[in-house]
Amino acid sequence: MLTTVVFDADETLLDLRPAVTGALVAVHEEMRRLTPAAAGVSLADLESDWGAVFGERSAAPVQEIRRAALARSLARVALDDHLDEVAALFFARRFSLTRPFPDAQPALAALRRQWTLGYATNGNSRTERCGLAGEFTFELYAHDGGLPKKPAPEFYAAVARAAGVPAAQIVYVGDSPEHDVLGPQRVGMAAVWLNRRGLPRPAGLRPDAELSTLAELPDLLTELCGQLNPSGWPAGLGPPR
Template structure:
């Protein structure tokens, strides 16, 4: 069970905790294809083939292991490679990525999230902690957060304890005073526990818990967590 007396700050995962990520990614992929169809049609035809798109991404990932946490850079390099292979202008990669990234941040928050963020931010400093490249300012939830820390920005991602400790520092507290909240059993919950934090598993899909070590609390929604913290 949670020890509410210890909590002085909350770190929050983003993708699949505050919104479903794959609908946003799929919309962004389509926005990118639509833009390429107008500006680089041969590349659009190549990118429309799932096998080719996967091969290009894997090739870029293999060439640039140092960028494994920088999803934006990897995406841009993959677009550039597709343009080059198609005989079209590789300098279109940056504006093409801008189209993708704008759509990637057009997320649909889970219904309980806006009110829950308002509740949580009114009681604790909140720090966004994500392995993804979502931009909380573009999404419109930036005012709720004291800080935002991503693997892309920090250079390592969850479950590395360094990014959890950095998030605690950003909140102005010690790790044991942090409650981390996220949907991923390993990257969020187990990793936070290993750092001495309390951890809440947001299990919107009603899945069975897959590990021996347990979260301090499991909830189906952020609203349920707010109810726990209000007691």
């Protein structure tokens, strides 16, 4: 039976995009304050620097990728020496602007009555810096203690260890088909694809369920339990505690 719900962080519980955009706007303003040459650099250039570095080093810690991307942006206008202060500005703004989606905390509150709740991310969205402190029984961050990123099987094995239950008792919820559906399913977890933007389902993706908002999650999980236990609940087991 399912007992444990584990959430991805960014773009699942956390509305990261406005925070990153706001932080890049601050960096862009600071660059233009430091040198007139930065007038020739656009916000799109800063975003493309992240994309380029991420493409080269996707397995690296996200803070390192961001720092390398900022270094690339600063190098466009010979501001290389300002990396430390600009990175500090970026991260301060990114964390101060990061908010949970409006549907996140009501869903967590409803689920907490029956489920063990976990948080497992490839990124650096620490719950205490993103408005989610105290919401979870356990939290996992890639690169803590050498933990490889999703979709490495070791990541999901660490999730099960942290939960203290077999993979078959865990349902993973997240926005990434590869990281939050295929990866968990490969190790025997159930997986719910959170498709907030109504994207077409990728070929071959078969989530145990798909939803567009976390508001649907409590009822959906109750249904999912029924589907995964088609003969009904044996005495003493029942839907999630």
